[in-house]
Amino acid sequence: MQVLDYQVLHRLFNNTLSEYREYKDFLKTKGIDINDFKYYNLSSFGNFDYEAKGFKKLKDTSLITEWFGQNYYLVFNIYLYSIQKPIGQILPLTFIQTGDDYGAIVLKLINFKNSKVIKTYELSGGECGGPGELKDNIWTLCGKNNSVFLNDSLIKNTKVNFYCDSLSERSDMRVDTIKNLLTIDRIKGLICKQMDSIRINTKQKNYVR
Numbered sequence: 001m002q003v004l005d006y007q008v009l010h011r012l013f014n015n016t017l018s019e020y021r022e023y024k025d026f027l028k029t030k031g032i033d034i035n036d037f038k039y040y041n042l043s044s045f046g047n048f049d050y051e052a053k054g055f056k057k058l059k060d061t062s063l064i065t066e067w068f069g070q071n072y073y074l075v076f077n078i079y080l081y082s083i084q085k086p087i088g089q090i091l092p093l094t095f096i097q098t099g100d101d102y103g104a105i106v107l108k109l110i111n112f113k114n115s116k117v118i119k120t121y122e123l124s125g126g127e128c129g130g131p132g133e134l135k136d137n138i139w140t141l142c143g144k145n146n147s148v149f150l151n152d153s154l155i156k157n158t159k160v161n162f163y164c165d166s167l168s169e170r171s172d173m174r175v176d177t178i179k180n181l182l183t184i185d186r187i188k189g190l191i192c193k194q195m196d197s198i199r200i201n202t203k204q205k206n207y208v209r
Contacts, residue, residue, distance in 0.1 A: 023091050026112040031060055032080070037093075039082035045094070045123040046146040048081075050103040052096045055079035067108060067117050068097075075099050085152045088186035089113045094123060101129035104145075109189055119190040121182065123147035123157065131167055139164050147182075155182040156195075169205035 024034050036056045049055075057079050058064060064073040072078070076099040084092035091112040097104050104125035109118040128142035141162040148156050157180045164173040177198045183191040 019086060023086055023112045026091070026115070030063055030115070034083065037080045037083040041085050041149075041152075042082040042094070043149045044146075045105050045148070048096060048103075048105055048124060050096075050098055050125075052077070052079040052098065055081060055096060058095065066115065067110070076102070081105055084149070086112070087153050087184045090118060090184060090186065090189070092184060102127050109184065121157075121190060123155070134163075137165060139167060153184040155184070156180075157182055164204045167204075169203070171204045173202050173204045173206070175200045175202060 027034055038055055057077065061073045064078060065071075068076070068078065076097050079096040081094040081096050084094070086092070089111050091110045093108045093110060095106050095108065097106045102125075104122045107119075107121045107123050109120075110116070111118055122145060124146050126143065126145050131139050131141055133139050141164065143162060144158075144160040146158055150156055159178045159180075161176045161178075162173060163176070165171045177196075177200075178194065179196040181193045181195050183193075185191050
C-alpha cells in the first residue's frame, strides 16, 4: 500500500477545497445555494416522487431557459435533486423534471467555468402518456428507466421497453432491455456505450405496471 506523505495530502486537500469553493461560488452566481440540492453524490436513480415533495423548485426562468431550453418553464416543473462530484470542470447536476405525460430525473453536465450545458441525459423515468399505437398493430406501453453511479464518472443505465400486439392481457408481448455504460469524460463530456441488449417474449398479463 502506498503511503502519501503530509505534503501530498496537504496539496490534495487544498486542491479539493479550492475546487469545492469554485463550483459553490459558480452556483451562487446562478442564485442556487449548494444546500438547495437534497442529495450529494447520490449513487442510485430509480423510482422518485413525481410531485417532488420536499425538493426546492427552480423558478429562475432565465436560468431554466439557459440550461433546459426556450419556454421550458411554461410546460415543465423543475426541482433541484442532487449535486454529484465534479469531474474536472464538469459539474454533474440532477433535476426532477415533470410535465404532462412526463416525469424524469435529468442529468445535466455543466461546465462551471462558462455555464454551458455539455450534455443532458435521463437517468430515470421519461415520457409516459399511456399505451400508444406505433404501426402495424404494435402497441408500446410505459417503459422503465433507472441508473446507478458505479463511481464518480461511471454510470450504468438500464432501459426496459414493452411492446404488445393489442391491449388484451392475453396478447403477445416483447420486452426489450438495453443496458448502457456512460462515462463522464473531462474532454468529451458524456460517452455512451451499449453493454447489452436482451429481448424476452411473454404475455401482457405478466406486465408489471
